[in-house]
Amino acid sequence: MAGFGEILRSAGEFGLFQKTLLLALCCPSVIIPLNFGSLLFVQSSPNLHCNTDWILKAAPNLTREERLNLTLPRDPEGSFSRCLMFVPVDRDLDTIREYGLNETVRCQDGWEYDRSMYQATIVTDFNLVCDKANLAAVGQVVIMAGALVGSLLFGPFAESFGRKQATKISLVLVSLFTVVGGLSPNFPVYLVSLFIGGIGGGGFRVNSIVLATEWMGMDKRSLGACLSQIFNAVGSCVQAGTIYFIRDWRLAQFVFVAPMVLVMTYIWFIPESARWLLDRGRTEEVKQLILKAAAINKRTVPESLLEQIAAKKNVQQGGIRVLIQSPVLKKYFLVITLAWFSTILSRFCLLFNVGNFGLNIFLTQLMFGLTEFPAHSLCIWLLEVFGRRYSLMVTLLLGGFLCVVVLAVPRDQAIAVTVLVLAGRFFMIWGASICNVYIQELFPTSVRQTALGLASVAVRIAGMLSPLLNLLSIYHWSAPTIVFSSLTLLSGALVFLLPETRGTELPDSTPEYHNYQTYYYCPYYSNQTSFYAYYHTYYYYQSYYPYYHNYQIKFYYHHNYQNSSY
Numbered sequence: 127m128a129g130f131g132e133i134l135r136s137a138g139e140f141g142l143f144q145k146t147l148l149l150a151l152c153c154p155s156v157i158i159p160l161n162f163g164s165l166l167f168v169q170s171s172p173n174l175h176c177n178t179d180w181i182l183k184a185a186p187n188l189t190r191e192e193r194l195n196l197t198l199p200r201d202p203e204g205s206f207s208r209c210l211m212f213v214p215v216d217r218d219l220d221t222i223r224e225y226g227l228n229e230t231v232r233c234q235d236g237w238e239y240d241r242s243m244y245q246a247t248i249v250t251d252f253n254l255v256c257d258k259a260n261l262a263a264v265g266q267v268v269i270m271a272g273a274l275v276g277s278l279l280f281g282p283f284a285e286s287f288g289r290k291q292a293t294k295i296s297l298v299l300v301s302l303f304t305v306v307g308g309l310s311p312n313f314p315v316y317l318v319s320l321f322i323g324g325i326g327g328g329g330f331r332v333n334s335i336v337l338a339t340e341w342m343g344m345d346k347r348s349l350g351a352c353l354s355q356i357f358n359a360v361g362s363c364v365q366a367g368t369i370y371f372i373r374d375w376r377l378a379q380f381v382f383v384a385p386m387v388l389v390m391t392y393i394w395f396i397p398e399s400a401r402w403l404l405d406r407g408r409t410e411e412v413k414q415l416i417l418k419a420a421a422i423n424k425r426t427v428p429e430s431l432l433e434q435i436a437a438k439k440n441v442q443q444g445g446i447r448v449l450i451q452s453p454v455l456k457k458y459f460l461v462i463t464l465a466w467f468s469t470i471l472s473r474f475c476l477l478f479n480v481g482n483f484g485l486n487i488f489l490t491q492l493m494f495g496l497t498e499f500p501a502h503s504l505c506i507w508l509l510e511v512f513g514r515r516y517s518l519m520v521t522l523l524l525g526g527f528l529c530v531v532v533l534a535v536p537r538d539q540a541i542a543v544t545v546l547v548l549a550g551r552f553f554m555i556w557g558a559s560i561c562n563v564y565i566q567e568l569f570p571t572s573v574r575q576t577a578l579g580l581a582s583v584a585v586r587i588a589g590m591l592s593p594l595l596n597l598l599s600i601y602h603w604s605a606p607t608i609v610f611s612s613l614t615l616l617s618g619a620l621v622f623l624l625p626e627t628r629g630t631e632l633p634d635s636t637p638e639y640h641n642y643q644t645y646y647y648c649p650y651y652s653n654q655t656s657f658y659a660y661y662h663t664y665y666y667y668q669s670y671y672p673y674y675h676n677y678q679i680k681f682y683y684h685h686n687y688q689n690s691s692y
Contacts, residue, residue, distance in 0.1 A: 130401055131344070131631035136431055137416050139343025141423030147341055148349060150396055151293070151334040152357040157385045158300055158327050159361035173240035174255060176211035176233035185219040196222060199230050209233060209256035232256070245374040252313040261313065267590060268317050272324020273331075274586035280329030281579015282446065289337040289575065290398040292329060297393055299326025301386040308379030328586065332579050339566050340399040340574075341419075344629055348509040351562035352502045359498040401632065405571045409435045446580070449573050458568045461624055463581045465522060465617040466561035467588045472529065472610045473554045474592035476547055497548060501555035509563060513628040515621060518560045522618030525553030529611040533604050554614070567627035574632075 138144070178197035182188065188196075198206045211234070212227035239250045249255065254262040276296065284292035300323050307319035331354075338350035365382075372378045397419075403412045413432050420427045449455050509517055528550035535542050561581075569577045598605035 130404055133416060133427065133431055133435065134341075134343060134400075136425065136427045137420035138423030138425045140346040140349075141419075141425065143419040143422040144338075144341050144346070146422070147396060148338050148353065150392060151338050152354050154297060154300075154330060154334070154386070154389050154393075155354045155357040156361035156364065157382070157389065158330065159358060159365050174208055174237045174250075175206045176209070177235040177238050178211055178214075179235065180214040181219075181222070184217070184222070188219075197227065247375050248313070248316065251375070252316065254313065265317065265320050268320045269324040269327075270586050270589050272321040273328030274583050274590075275321075276325035276328025276330075277332050277579045277582030277586060279325065279579075280332055281576045281582070283329075284333050284336070284402075284575040284579075285572070288398050288402055289333050289340070290396060292333040292575075293337060293396070294393055296326045296329035296333065297386070297389060299323065300330065301383055301390060304379055304383040304386070308376045308383075328582065332582050333575070335562065336566060336575055336578060337396070337399050339563075340401040340571070340632065341397070344631060345510060347567065347632075348506050348563045351566070352506045352509075352559050355502040355559055355562070356499065359502065401571045404435070446576055449569075449576055449580075455569060455573065455577075458624060459577055459581070461617075461620050462561060462565050462568060463584045464613075465518060465621055466558065466565070466581055467584045468610065468613040468617040469522065469525070469554045469557040469561065470585045471588040471592055471595065472525065472614055473551060473558065474589050475595055475606055475610050476529075476551050476554075497552045498555055501552050502559050505556055505559040505563075509560065510628065513626050514560060514564045514567065515624055515626045518557060518564060518624075519618050519621045521553045521557040521560060522614050522621065525550050525557060526611045526614035526618060528553065529607055529614070533607055564624070564627065567630070567632060568624065570633040 175194065175198055178193060181193055181197050194206055197212050199210055199212065201207055207230075209232060210230045211232075213229045213231050214234070215222070215227065233256070237250075237253060237255060241250070244250070248265070249262055280292045280296060303319040303323040303326070307316055307323065310316035310319060335351050335354055338354075339347050342350060368381065369378060372381060397415050398411070400412050400415045400419075403409075403415070412435055416427055416432065416435075449459060505517075512520075528546050532543055532546045532550070535546065565578055565581055566574055595609060596606050598609065
């Protein structure tokens with residue numbers, strides 16, 4: 127019986143079929159950040175004041191400056207109040223000018239906004255100012271909460287109904303509720319659109335990477351995750367540039383969703399994961415997909431190899447139950463999730479603290495964005511050179527160490543602090559990309575999507591906790607850095623417990639973890655002592671690769687130039 131890896135090598139591990147699929151799944155990663163571009167308008171705090179058109183009934187020819195002077199109180203700094211106005215009165219203009227107005231009240235008829243920067247934002251359309259100003263940031267939390275729910279829901283969903291179905295439904299949700307957001311008549315409807323759109327975005331990220339990875343050979347698996355991250359970074363840059371030219375958030379919503387129409391024309395035709403189909407016992411569909419992939423790659427799959435697919439095992443049940451019941455899978459999940467959690471927590475803590483490093487905030491933010499491209503690009507190459515485990519250990523330990531070193535640099539040394547922070551963030555981004563690849567290779571097909579989905583939930587929680595962690599700075603400025611740096615260093619040390627997966631086939635079923643045969647061939651050892659020496663290496667190997675428990679192990683050594691089995 128041939129394994130799927132052998133069949134894939136025959137059909138082509140990274141031919142035109144895989145390249146087309148990878149490009150098709152990466153393109154939405156550029157578009158999805160655009161669909162939440164309205165949140166960038168939250169950062170705009172326009173000049174505003176209460177609407178005081180009531181006085182125009184008494185004096186319709188008043189200039190704007192005269193109207194404001196008569197109807198608005200001034201702050202201690204001398205500027206017009208943003209949230210207070212004088213109580214409207216039923217008097218003529220001369221009386222108002224002679225006696226003035228003294229009693230103030232909160233804005234009663236809405237606000238007037240300075241629209242020189244933006245024509246319309248969610249702040250101006252939903253009046254998220256004064257006592258509602260804090261609601262403007264709620265959208266960011268709602269999106270992350272939606273992405274968290276999407277990761278939690280679509281992981282198990284994909285295990286039961288397939289990667290393709292989960293990917294399509296996710297994109298439909300993103301597209302539909304981006305339009306709903308642009309048409310929102312009020313802020314609650316807008317928040318609902320963000321939440322459901324976030325569910326779709328989180329679900330797509332979880333499923334698209336796995337779908338691409340499961341069709342690739344072992345030498346190209348890192349492309350599935352890392353290239354998607356690069357496309358996502360491109361989308362963030364395009365988002366900022368687009369909003370620079372489109373100053374109306376509702377129009378921006380519709381412009382952003384337009385490219386998704388193109389994606390929706392082809393997303394229905396992407397292939398299902400053959401590994402998932404094989405795991406569900408749908409061998410005939412697997413054969414058809416293998417033949418299609420081979421034809422596109424201009425390869426030929428031997429008929430004898432295809433016939434062996436029919437001998438595949440029964441349907442493997444996976445999901446959260448298997449992940450929890452297996453001590454080994456559970457240990458791997460906790461270690462890799464902690465590593466991923468710590469990298470994301472550190473990245474967002476540094477990002478949300480961008481204004482406190484001493485340099486211009488916009489320059490620092492630009493450098494933060496530019497670090498993502500080399501980090502994801504280098505990850506693709508270095509993972510195949512140094513492997514997953516050592517790469518992740520080094521990035522976490524170095525990233526955590528650099529952030530700790532920041533504490534030893536005087537705070538008035540802005541350039542030195544910024545350089546160290548950028549270097550630390552570079553390694554955190556790199557580590558997150560490695561985790562995205564590594565987690566897919568550690569788990570069998572029957573639980574791979576569930577493990578990735580649950581780990582993504584932890585990642586979203588890290589993003590939501592990072593602003594709260596930064597609040598510890600009110601007790602001491604170094605407290606947030608100490609917490610997330612220590613967590614990163616701890617997770618980097620624990621990565622040593624994981625096995626190396628570079629150059630290995632993706633495990634297709636849980637039993638492959640529990641009934642694994644290992645053969646040692648000892649060509650020149652012809653005595654029993656030497657055999658026992660190799661027998662003891664078995665125990666080392668078992669502790670080094672602990673997921674292969676319940677070993678069936680055989681030793682071969684050369685005795686009188688003949689192979690003997692023990």
